[in-house]
Amino acid sequence: xxxxxxxxxxxxxxxxxxxxxxxxxxxxxxxxxxxxxxxxxxxxxxxxxxxxxxxxxxxxxxxxxxxxxxxxxxxxxxxxxxxxxxxxxxxxxxxxxxxxxxxxxxxxxxxxxxxxxxxxxxxxxxxxxxxxxxxxxxxxxxxxxxxxxxxxxxxxxxxxxxxxxxxxxxxxxxxxxxxxxxxxxxxxxxxxxxxxxxxxxxxxxxxxxxxxxxxxxxxxxxxxxxxxxxxxxxxxxxxxxxxxxxxxxxxxxxxxxxxxxxxxxxxxxxxxxxxxxxxxxxxxxxxxxxxxxxxxxxxxxxxxxxxxxxxxxxxxx
Amino acid sequence: xxxxxxxxxxxxxxxxxxxxxxxxxxxxxxxxxxxxxxxxxxxxxxxxxxxxxxxxxxxxxxxxxxxxxxxxxxxxxxxxxxxxxxxxxxxxxxxxxxxxxxxxxxxxxxxxxxxxxxxxxxxxxxxxxxxxxxxxxxxxxxxxxxxxxxxxxxxxxxxxxxxxxxxxxxxxxxxxxxxxxxxxxxxxxxxxxxxxxxxxxxxxxxxxxxxxxxxxxxxxxxxxxxxxxxxxxxxxxxxxxxxxxxxxxxxxxxxxxxxxxxxxxxxxxxxxxxxxxxxxxxxxxxxxxxxxxxxxxxxxxxxxxxxxxxxxxxxxx
Numbered sequence: 255x256x257x258x259x260x261x262x263x264x265x266x267x268x269x270x271x272x273x274x275x276x277x278x279x280x281x282x283x284x285x286x287x288x289x290x291x292x293x294x295x296x297x298x299x300x301x302x303x304x305x306x307x308x309x310x311x312x313x314x315x316x317x318x319x320x321x322x323x324x325x326x327x328x329x330x331x332x333x334x335x336x337x338x339x340x341x342x343x344x345x346x347x348x349x350x351x352x353x354x355x356x357x358x359x360x361x362x363x364x365x366x367x368x369x370x371x372x373x374x375x376x377x378x379x380x381x382x383x384x385x386x387x388x389x390x391x392x393x394x395x396x397x398x399x400x401x402x403x404x405x406x407x408x409x410x411x412x413x414x415x416x417x418x419x420x421x422x423x424x425x426x427x428x429x430x431x432x433x434x435x436x437x438x439x440x441x442x443x444x445x446x447x448x449x450x451x452x453x454x455x456x457x458x459x460x461x462x463x464x465x466x467x468x469x470x471x472x473x474x475x476x477x478x479x480x481x482x483x484x485x486x487x488x489x490x491x492x493x494x495x496x497x498x499x500x501x502x503x504x505x506x507x508x509x510x511x512x513x514x515x516x517x518x519x520x521x522x523x524x525x526x527x528x529x530x531x532x533x534x535x536x537x538x539x540x541x542x543x544x545x546x547x548x549x550x551x552x553x554x555x556x557x558x559x560x561x562x563x564x565x566x567x568x569x570x571x
Numbered sequence: 572x573x574x575x576x577x578x579x580x581x582x583x584x585x586x587x588x589x590x591x592x593x594x595x596x597x598x599x600x601x602x603x604x605x606x607x608x609x610x611x612x613x614x615x616x617x618x619x620x621x622x623x624x625x626x627x628x629x630x631x632x633x634x635x636x637x638x639x640x641x642x643x644x645x646x647x648x649x650x651x652x653x654x655x656x657x658x659x660x661x662x663x664x665x666x667x668x669x670x671x672x673x674x675x676x677x678x679x680x681x682x683x684x685x686x687x688x689x690x691x692x693x694x695x696x697x698x699x700x701x702x703x704x705x706x707x708x709x710x711x712x713x714x715x716x717x718x719x720x721x722x723x724x725x726x727x728x729x730x731x732x733x734x735x736x737x738x739x740x741x742x743x744x745x746x747x748x749x750x751x752x753x754x755x756x757x758x759x760x761x762x763x764x765x766x767x768x769x770x771x772x773x774x775x776x777x778x779x780x781x782x783x784x785x786x787x788x789x790x791x792x793x794x795x796x797x798x799x800x801x802x803x804x805x806x807x808x809x810x811x812x813x814x815x816x817x818x819x820x821x822x823x824x825x826x827x828x829x830x831x832x833x834x835x836x837x838x839x840x841x842x843x844x845x846x847x848x849x850x851x852x853x854x855x856x857x858x859x860x861x862x863x864x865x866x867x868x869x870x871x872x873x874x875x876x877x878x879x880x881x882x883x884x885x886x887x888x
Contacts, residue, residue: 295673327642331666335691345662349648352669356612374652 256558257439257471261286261452262301263318264478264486265445266308267544269379271554272443273309274547278378282435283309286447287364287383288391288420288455291403293341294332296351297358300403301452302368302383303350310375318486321346340408365429382435384456387426391451392419402451411488415495420455428461436465441561444475446542448489449508450496457512466512472564474515474557476542477502481521485543503528506535514564517542517557536564573875574756574788578603578769579618580635581795581803582762583625584861586696588871589760590626591864595695599752600626603764604681604700605708605737605772608720610658611649613668614675617720618769619685619700620667627692635803638663657725682746699752701773704743708768709736719768728805732812737772745778753782758878761792763859765806766825767813774829783829789881791832791874793859794819798838802860820845823852831881834859834874853881 256276260269260283269283283305290299300319307313307321314320324344333339343351350371357367364383372381391402395413405411428436436442447453457463466473479502484490490500498504502518503525509516515536516529526537538560544550573593577586577600586600600622607616617636624630624638631637641661650656660668667688674684681700689698708719712730722728753759764770774780783790796819801807807817815821819835820842826833832853833846843854855877861867 294669295676296669321648325642325644325662327662328645328666328669331638331663332670335666335670335688337670345642345644345665346648348662348665348669349645349652352611352613352645352665353649353652353654359612371652 255435255438256281256441256443257435258283258443258445259447259453259456260284260301260305260445261447262289262304262487264544265301265447265452266305266313266318267550268443268445268476268554268557269305270308270547271544271550271552272558273377273379274551275554275558279380281379282382282439283379284382284384284432284435284456285368286452286455287385288389288451289402289406290388291390291401293343293351294337296348296355298341298343298351299354299364299383302364302381303347305381306350306368306371306375306377309372309377309379309381312375320344341403365431380435382429382432384432384462385426385459386429387422389423389426389455389459390421391455392421393451394418406488411491415488415492418450418454418492418496420458423455423458423460426459428459428465433461433465436462436469439469439471441558442466442469442471442473443557443561444473444509444513446476446478446485448478448484448487448492449505450489450492453509463512472514472561473512474517474536474538474561474564475506475509475513476517476553476557477505477519477522479505479522480519480542501525503533506533510535515560517553517560519543536560572752572755573598573758573760574752575600575760575762576764576770576773577601577618577622577762578764579606579621579804581861582618582764582769583622583630583635584867585760585762585793585871585874586622587625588861588867588869589875590694590696591868592871592875596697598696599699599756600696601699601701601749601752601773602685603769603772604702605706605768606719606723607705608707608718610660610668611654613665613672615658615660615668616671616681616700619681619698620664622698623667623685623688623692623694626689626694626696626698629692637661658720680746682748697752699746699749701749701779702743702776703746704739706740706743706772706776707738708772709738710768711735723805728808732805732809735767735771735809735813737775740772740775740777743776745776745782750778750782753779753786756786756788758875759783759786759788759790760874760878761790761826761830763793763795763802765795765801765804765809766822767806767809770826780829789831789878790829791834791853791855791878791881792823792826792830793834793870793874794822794836794839796822796839797836797859818842820850823850827852832877834870834877836860853877
């Protein structure tokens with residue numbers, strides 16, 4: 255059993271590589287739900303949907319999010335009804351949000367709903383939201399505190415980030431399903447997602463960070479920062495705003511207590527020594543930019559082999 | 572001020588004829604909401620939407636319901652999610668249901684919502700739901716009691732009708748807005764809608780039948796039964812099932828206490844005598860089948876002139 259921690263598009267790509275590298279039932283993906291929000295009275299879960307659509311082979315290859323070939327008639331009509339249509343929701347995508355909202359109102363948990371969607375779309379990996387409580391990432395900026403999607407989508411993550419908090423996190427508990435998944439994991443992979451607002455919320459759920467710290471499985475992470483820049487999104491500016499080093503080293507340091515090995519890009523090979531010496535982590539250097547399907551597969555397989563190497567080296571097993 | 576009572580497609584056609592015959596602000600349309608129901612967690616209001624789309628010039632001319640050129644991607648995806656997609660909801664149409672559901676959850680009344688939709692789509696007629704309470708038409712059949720849309724759409728109104736009741740009608744009160752509209756009406760027109768399940772629920776709302784009975788305005792109705800058959804839908808079989816005469820006379824008798832004049836089709840000219848003699852109503856005989864836009868206009872204008880004739884004849888004014 256392999257456990258992956260993932261956020262949005264970059265995380266979904268590696269999760270897809272893992273899914274296609276393993277027996278279909280062998281993968282569990284824990285997904286950030288701190289980005290979840292309500293729009294038009296519907297519950298939207300962007301990271302969960304990105305992973306779901308990617309693994310189901312439905313994802314839009316141009317954007318990474320949404321459904322390939324989706325149309326926007328519902329959103330057009332909502333615009334006619336005076337709505338601000340700043341968040342692009344396709345017609346097929348709306349079906350997901352309609353269904354999720356209805357299931358939530360019927361009393362289903364996010365864990366049950368993620369599992370139902372996976373089954374219905376033929377995804378045999380297990381998709382787990384990080385918790386069943388509602389957690390909302392909020393970003394403090396010079397313009398004030400913003401709801402995450404306001405910051406990220408509506409304002410194109412152009413505000414300086416002064417701080418981040420996860421509203422509702424105090425009431426969030428690790429689910430039994432996630433606890434079992436961490437216990438039973440043979441390998442834990444941190445996908446190359448934003449360490450602050452994608453992986454950060456997952457680790458902030460009460461119990462998760464401790465369980466991963468104590469896990470028997472080797473734990474490896476892939477840096478989403480390459481050459482001092484985020485491959486996608488605002489991770490670089492967020493790290494800078496929060497006073498962290500904007501590098502693979504900075505990311506590794508955030509994970510150091512819950513990690514055995516760090517995978518960094520060839521462009522960052524010079525950081526390997528510092529990560530080994532200062533953070534006491536193994537380092538694997540490779541090309542980490544996933545442009546093609548075969549990039550996803552190769553990087554996933556290297557991550558698994560790197561973790562296996564930890565097992566062979568005798569890591570606490 | 573002209574007040575029209577309307578249900579679905581036939582009613583919407585005449586309402587459209589009235590709208591285009593009058594100053595834009597001079598028309599109020601009371602719409603049946605006994606057909607309303609919840610689907611996929613959304614509130615659907617089929618008759619209100621048919622009238623709204625028709626007056627906004629958006630209605631699908633082929634079907635009479637839905638939006639012209641609408642697509643069905645959301646419904647396709649809901650089918651993938653295992654849903655039974657027996658009720659055709661287009662992508663643009665979904666926007667209406669999403670918006671309505673959200674507004675209801677925010678505490679807006681159906682009256683406020685109908686008004687908002689009209690304004691947003693540039694419809695200057697006033698659209699009024701028959702009441703703000705939730706009323707659900709239920710049809711008793713040999714297969715048991717069915718929710719209206721189960722009977723009407725899912726089972727193609729093929730069941731024999733043994734009875735009809737309006738669940739929740741005891742809690743429904745005429746709104747002040749509708750009371751004022753009846754008070755201020757100069758003419759009241761019963762559109763050629765199903766007398767049992769379209770006009771019936773409107774008249775069953777506490778206060779409405781009495782207010783129309785006492786109205787100073789001349790009140791005329793157009794029969795939806797022509798030559799012993801419903802032009803559309805199950806009105807003929809419903810009348811038969813409930814023991815009413817399946818004819819324009821049968822319809823007129825249902826309205827006799829709230830009506831001054833009845834408009835019947837040329838095909839039914841032989842019924843005029845009985846309607847005059849037995850029900851003491853004025854009768855106007857004309858072609859009532861609306862195939863084209865100009866049919867709608869002509870019939871609307873004839874209905875208004877017929878009512879005016881009542882005024883000139885001195886009806887209780």
